[in-house]
Amino acid sequence: MANGLDDVVAAETVLSDVDGAGGHLTIRGHSLTELAGHWRYGQVVRLLFDGFFDELPGDDELEKAIGNARVEVFERLQPMLAGLPALDVYSGMRAGIALLPDGDSLADALRLIAAPAVLTPALLRLGRGEKPVPPDARADHANDMLRMLSGTASPALAKALDTYLVTVSDHGLNASTFATRVVASTQAGLTSAILAGLGALKGPLHGGAPGPVIEMLDAIEASGDAAAWLRNEIARGERIMGFGHRIYRVRDPRADVLKAVVRRLGTRCETGSRLAFAETVEQAALDVLRVAKPQRSIQTNVEFYTALLLEAAGFPKEAFSNVFAAGRVAGWIAHAREQQATGRLIRPKSRYVGPVPDLVA
Numbered sequence: 001m002a003n004g005l006d007d008v009v010a011a012e013t014v015l016s017d018v019d020g021a022g023g024h025l026t027i028r029g030h031s032l033t034e035l036a037g038h039w040r041y042g043q044v045v046r047l048l049f050d051g052f053f054d055e056l057p058g059d060d061e062l063e064k065a066i067g068n069a070r071v072e073v074f075e076r077l078q079p080m081l082a083g084l085p086a087l088d089v090y091s092g093m094r095a096g097i098a099l100l101p102d103g104d105s106l107a108d109a110l111r112l113i114a115a116p117a118v119l120t121p122a123l124l125r126l127g128r129g130e131k132p133v134p135p136d137a138r139a140d141h142a143n144d145m146l147r148m149l150s151g152t153a154s155p156a157l158a159k160a161l162d163t164y165l166v167t168v169s170d171h172g173l174n175a176s177t178f179a180t181r182v183v184a185s186t187q188a189g190l191t192s193a194i195l196a197g198l199g200a201l202k203g204p205l206h207g208g209a210p211g212p213v214i215e216m217l218d219a220i221e222a223s224g225d226a227a228a229w230l231r232n233e234i235a236r237g238e239r240i241m242g243f244g245h246r247i248y249r250v251r252d253p254r255a256d257v258l259k260a261v262v263r264r265l266g267t268r269c270e271t272g273s274r275l276a277f278a279e280t281v282e283q284a285a286l287d288v289l290r291v292a293k294p295q296r297s298i299q300t301n302v303e304f305y306t307a308l309l310l311e312a313a314g315f316p317k318e319a320f321s322n323v324f325a326a327g328r329v330a331g332w333i334a335h336a337r338e339q340q341a342t343g344r345l346i347r348p349k350s351r352y353v354g355p356v357p358d359l360v361a
């Protein structure tokens with residue numbers, strides 16, 4: 001058995017399916033391309049939550065309930081916010097979420113949907129010495145997140161962020177979703193389960209990659225030779241951020257969705273030349289990886305164009321994983337509820353390979 005549980009089926013789910021050979025993502029019967037850019041994030045929350053909560057309202061009512069939850073979370077956590085910017089913005093968000101009630105109701109779930117969207121802009125502003133902008137319950141989720149960040153939200157950027165949140169809302173049994181399900185299987189509350197997901201998402205082999213993608217692009221730009229820089233990284237045993245995936249053997253379909261969003265933004269703002277440069281780096285990375293790792297099909301993953309999209313939306317690179325969490329939290333909650341409903345504790349075995357005690361007669 002491989003250390004990474006490769007190919008082990010550890011759950012049955014109705015939520016999403018990742019076809020790694022074909023490069024397709026299905027979320028509750030809908031292809032990613034059907035959802036991204038066409039459904040609002042609030043609608044996808046409803047799609048994922050359907051059947052996992054009693055009395056789930058319709059799309060418009062749920063959107064309003066998410067707005068009210070943003071206001072509630074802001075008011076509840078505002079007194080504690082001043083102490084959190086001492087932490088990095090991801091740890092600050094996680095600490096804020098840990099202060100929320102740990103129940104299983106729809107109200108608990110909506111507070112958790114709201115929390116990353118509210119805490120991330122508030123902590124970024126406090127870190128810059130600015131006052132947080134309170135949420136507007138009537139605004140669309142992505143729009144309000146941008147408004148809380150910078151005071152305004154252009155429709156184009158709000159649409160781009162909304163498409164991003166939808167694109168990353170769920171993705172099979174990835175590391176953070178598995179961690180969430182393990183905690184949920186103990187019948188702990190949703191906040192405990194989501195904290196487990198947040199812990200797993202942070203690492204650079206999972207949702208912590210897009211910040212380092214920006215650092216890589218900046219370093220390559222400074223070096224002036226993408227291929228040489230990338231070859232040197234591989235020679236030093238480093239991984240190229242934004243490339244490779246456990247399941248996908250072809251291009252991650254989310255990369256194309258997000259690249260198209262960045263391309264559309266490029267016609268409206270300064271992202272055009274950044275995109276052209278990133279495309280050159282992407283091609284160089286694919287060429288270098290093909291030569292360096294011929295035994296493995298290493299392709300562009302979601303994080304490469306996530307970095308460009310979130311940079312264009314005005315988020316600093318240290319907050320990229322927060323925004324990922326703001327989208328993925330919908331999937332985590334649905335998976336936690338699905339796991340709780342099985343009533344079955346996740347408890348695998350390990351094989352002991354340590355020293356044996358001396359058996360003294």
Ligand code: ACO
Pocket residue numbers: 004204205206207209234238239240241242243244245246247293296298301302303
């Ligand atoms: N750069 C260089 N080499 C790589 C990369 C990469 N991005 N990805 C895999 N490899 C190499 C490994 O070094 C290994 O080489 P070896 O056999 O010579 O030792 C081989 O490919 C297989 O590596 P594994 O770790 O078994 O591959 P796995 O499929 O488990 O890795 C992972 C998936 C962790 C995402 C990996 O591709 C990686 O580290 N990528 C960079 C970080 C990144 O982009 N993370 C975001 C992933 S997307 C997401 O989680 C939302």
